[in-house]
Amino acid sequence: MAHRHEVIVVGAGGAGLTAALYAAKEGADVAVVSKLYPTRSHTGAAQGGIGAALGNVEEDHWEWHMFDTVKGGDYLTDQDAAEVFAKEVIEAVIELEHMGLPFDRLPNGKIAQRRFGGHTKEWGKAPVHRAAHAADRTGHMILQTLYQQCVKHNITFYNEFHVTDVIIEDGVAKGLVALELATGELHLFEAKAIVIASGGFGRIYKVTSNAYTLTGDLQAILYRKGLPLEDMEFYQFHPTGLYPLGILLTEGARGEGGILRNALGERFMERYAPTIKDLAPRDLVSRAMYLEVREGRGCGPKKDHVLLDLTHLPPEVIEKKLPDITEFSRIYLGVDPLKEPVPVMPTAHYAMGGIPTTLWGQVIKDEKNTVVPGLYAAGEAACVSLHGANRLGTNSLGDLVVFGRRAGIHAARFARDADYHELTEEHLGESRERIERIKNSTGKEKVAALRAELQQSMMDNASVFRTGELLQKQVEILKELMDRYKRISIDDKGDAYNTELVEALELGYLLEVSEALVHSALNRTESRGAHAREDYPERDDENWLKHTLAYKVEDGKVCFRYKPVVLGRFEPKPRTY
Amino acid sequence: MQVTLKVLRFDPAKDKKPRWETYQVEAEPWDRVLDLLHKVKWYQDGSLAFRRSCGHGICGSDAMLINGKNRLACKTLVRDLGNVITVEPIRGLPVEKDLIVDMEPFFAAYRAVKPYLINDEPPPQRERLQSPEERERFDQGTKCILCASCTTSCPVFWVNGTYIGPAAIVQAHRFIFDSRDRGKRERFQVLGSGGGVWRCRTAYNCTEACPRDIPVTQLIEEVKRAILMDRF
Numbered sequence: 001m002a003h004r005h006e007v008i009v010v011g012a013g014g015a016g017l018t019a020a021l022y023a024a025k026e027g028a029d030v031a032v033v034s035k036l037y038p039t040r041s042h043t044g045a046a047q048g049g050i051g052a053a054l055g056n057v058e059e060d061h062w063e064w065h066m067f068d069t070v071k072g073g074d075y076l077t078d079q080d081a082a083e084v085f086a087k088e089v090i091e092a093v094i095e096l097e098h099m100g101l102p103f104d105r106l107p108n109g110k111i112a113q114r115r116f117g118g119h120t121k122e123w124g125k126a127p128v129h130r131a132a133h134a135a136d137r138t139g140h141m142i143l144q145t146l147y148q149q150c151v152k153h154n155i156t157f158y159n160e161f162h163v164t165d166v167i168i169e170d171g172v173a174k175g176l177v178a179l180e181l182a183t184g185e186l187h188l189f190e191a192k193a194i195v196i197a198s199g200g201f202g203r204i205y206k207v208t209s210n211a212y213t214l215t216g217d218l219q220a221i222l223y224r225k226g227l228p229l230e231d232m233e234f235y236q237f238h239p240t241g242l243y244p245l246g247i248l249l250t251e252g253a254r255g256e257g258g259i260l261r262n263a264l265g266e267r268f269m270e271r272y273a274p275t276i277k278d279l280a281p282r283d284l285v286s287r288a289m290y291l292e293v294r295e296g297r298g299c300g301p302k303k304d305h306v307l308l309d310l311t312h313l314p315p316e317v318i319e320k321k322l323p324d325i326t327e328f329s330r331i332y333l334g335v336d337p338l339k340e341p342v343p344v345m346p347t348a349h350y351a352m353g354g355i356p357t358t359l360w361g362q363v364i365k366d367e368k369n370t371v372v373p374g375l376y377a378a379g380e381a382a383c384v385s386l387h388g389a390n391r392l393g394t395n396s397l398g399d400l401v402v403f404g405r406r407a408g409i410h411a412a413r414f415a416r417d418a419d420y421h422e423l424t425e426e427h428l429g430e431s432r433e434r435i436e437r438i439k440n441s442t443g444k445e446k447v448a449a450l451r452a453e454l455q456q457s458m459m460d461n462a463s464v465f466r467t468g469e470l471l472q473k474q475v476e477i478l479k480e481l482m483d484r485y486k487r488i489s490i491d492d493k494g495d496a497y498n499t500e501l502v503e504a505l506e507l508g509y510l511l512e513v514s515e516a517l518v519h520s521a522l523n524r525t526e527s528r529g530a531h532a533r534e535d536y537p538e539r540d541d542e543n544w545l546k547h548t549l550a551y552k553v554e555d556g557k558v559c560f561r562y563k564p565v566v567l568g569r570f571e572p573k574p575r576t577y
Numbered sequence: 578m579q580v581t582l583k584v585l586r587f588d589p590a591k592d593k594k595p596r597w598e599t600y601q602v603e604a605e606p607w608d609r610v611l612d613l614l615h616k617v618k619w620y621q622d623g624s625l626a627f628r629r630s631c632g633h634g635i636c637g638s639d640a641m642l643i644n645g646k647n648r649l650a651c652k653t654l655v656r657d658l659g660n661v662i663t664v665e666p667i668r669g670l671p672v673e674k675d676l677i678v679d680m681e682p683f684f685a686a687y688r689a690v691k692p693y694l695i696n697d698e699p700p701p702q703r704e705r706l707q708s709p710e711e712r713e714r715f716d717q718g719t720k721c722i723l724c725a726s727c728t729t730s731c732p733v734f735w736v737n738g739t740y741i742g743p744a745a746i747v748q749a750h751r752f753i754f755d756s757r758d759r760g761k762r763e764r765f766q767v768l769g770s771g772g773g774v775w776r777c778r779t780a781y782n783c784t785e786a787c788p789r790d791i792p793v794t795q796l797i798e799e800v801k802r803a804i805l806m807d808r809f
Contacts, residue, residue, distance in 0.1 A: 100694025
């Protein structure tokens with residue numbers, strides 16, 4: 001079946017819904033293609049808040065927010081992106097409020113704000129109240145509010161459609177192919193402009209806060225087509241994953257006064273970040289936790305985790321401001337945070353890297369910023385690069401609305417002067433072939449077993465701490481897994497709701513993004529932000545103050561180009577907190 | 578421990594009516610029912626179909642009838658169920674395959690109550706002000722994840738598909754009691770009509786089923802009162 005819309009957005013999380021809304025406001029005919037029902041998207045899992053210098057609780061300035069973002073990104077952040085972001089996120093938060101978002105309120109009726117990791121006043125002097133929040137379900141409220149607006153504006157949705165191909169010919173984006181889950185039918189979508197907002201890929205790791213569905217589909221599809229992925233070596237581990245499941249416990253818990261402790265009961269962050277302690281950025285805290293465990297100060301019978309202590313906080317603060325994480329701890333661990341500390345360990349959380357874009361979300365294909373006409377990306381799938389080598393807490397939600405909006409507006413304006421491209425059944429060919437191959441295969445390899453090997457090996461060889469030796473080992477493992485992937489077979493040969501087929505396709509995407517990540521990490525011989533090489537422990541601005549663009553040559557073979565970092569207001573300095 | 582997992586399965590391409598399949602699964606007391614379903618799908622029978630996404634109770638994908646009660650598979654632990662566990666699709670919506678139901682009627686009811694802020698007054702430069710007390714007034718409804726546990730546990734919804742159901746009323750409540758909203762009357766037209774709140778017989782199934790602990794029946798009663806008050 002064929003469909004036609006001026007602007008087609010892939011993904012119905014915060015970035016996708018924002019892009020769709022603003023493209024519609026620009027007058028475009030918009031449709032959203034999503035592999036989930038929109039309200040199932042993982043933006044809904046974001047908890048703590050959305051950072052903006054509203055200054056509702058205390059003095060704050062967008063320049064401070066910009067500085068924190070650049071420093072938090074270990075100076076790999078493009079400063080033009082950080083400036084646009086820190087300014088525009090203020091009006092974006094106000095706009096969300098006008099759309100009806102139920103932010104928590106201060107006694108004077110303004111939006112309430114809390115402290116968060118890496119967000120400071122006066123250029124790093126002390127933590128600042130910047131994260132606007134709705135209890136510990138801010139992402140849930142953003143997702144619900146944006147979807148409500150889409151319902152109001154009658155946006156067209158194709159729910160439970162899995163994109164299997166992006167059609168790019170003569171350097172121009174022309175449309176999409178998607179598998180309808182309900183029927184197994186392949187659909188052809190013609191578009192004047194496409195916005196990719198399909199989220200991240202935490203499922204490459206065994207322990208992750210990410211949904212089962214976050215498998216980097218669109219990153220992998222473009223990468224296979226020869227488009228680059230930017231800064232894939234920078235992957236964030238959130239310090240407080242509920243041990244051992246990896247379910248997210250918001251940094252807002254530390255913003256409200258929570259403390260990390262080791263087996264000796266020590267507040268160990270005092271040693272790693274003397275000024276802002278437990279509210280240091282996530283890369284620092286995650287490494288500190290790993291080091292505590294490695295040096296024998298871990299908790300529990302296996303000494304393999306640390307504790308998040310909230311017991312000194314007033315019970316009403318925990319119940320009112322952190323209700324969801326309190327419930328997670330009670331349900332999944334049987335631990336009541338009011339009475340005892342909660343076991344935590346870092347959990348794979350967020351890809352700083354992704355599809356490279358301009359400040360307006362246009363996808364670029366090289367270090368000269370050459371645009372792919374008609375193709376846009378926003379949110380975690382994209383890399384503008386706002387987050388540089390390490391994202392600050394709350395800046396993901398801000399990123400979604402600021403750059404989702406820019407991508408939506410630009411895509412709609414581009415579509416105004418563009419024509420549709422005639423697509424034919426032939427364009428379904430590649431997708432059909434790939435699906436038939438999996439369905440008809442009699443190979444002995446199984447998706448679940450292969451995926452488990454991938455996730456465990458990525459955890460062992462390419463997570464918080466890295467070495468050249470382990471990364472090289474992982475390069476070889478990935479090559480072998482990709483080879484075995486060609487021999488997978490599935491039980492379900494049916495058409496309707498073939499979720500086993502979907503998982504098989506997703507495993508292919510996971511392998512591709514893992515390849516880009518591991519090769520980029522092996523290539524970058526320095527430590528910066530979330531990329532910590534034990535064999536190259538120092539940041540090396542002379543050689544590595546630049547963005548990686550990874551291009552796939554063939555399975556197991558990747559080549560690199562480099563894009564300069566956009567500097568400006570803030571000179572790179574040693575990063576201490 | 579060994580768990581006997583009984584799943585009500587249905588494949589429209591092969592089955593005339595649903596059939597029970599029984600699986601033996603090795604499990605830990607701390608495993609989620611979702612983990613058991615995954616163990617079956619990944620290592621015993623790949624054709625088993627169900628929805629899931631976040632895996633920790635916030636996306637609303639995996640509401641199922643588990644040991645006779647509507648719950649989220651990712652928020653229900655084996656230790657609370659024992660070693661025989663039955664799983665069926667939620668009731669009152671057409672079954673598409675195994676545990677997957679057609680959610681469209683559910684979302685149509687959601688859309689019918691105009692689930693968005695209605696206020697045409699030009700907004701101020703900054704945020705609209707709202708006191709913490711005004712914000713608290715509609716807090717319960719904001720927790721809703723649209724999982725359909727409440728609506729598909731409602732006996733009125735089972736027998737009368739035109740009833741918009743508890744979830745849609747909870748969504749309406751969230752706006753009716755928001756001090757910034759001006760769309761009360763528009764919603765009352767839908768809520769006060771034949772398929773609206775008066776169908777509710779206060780069975781409390783919805784309240785018991787809600788995985789977010791929303792006092793659903795109470796919110797429905799508040800909407801009923803608001804409609805009555807509005808008439809006088």
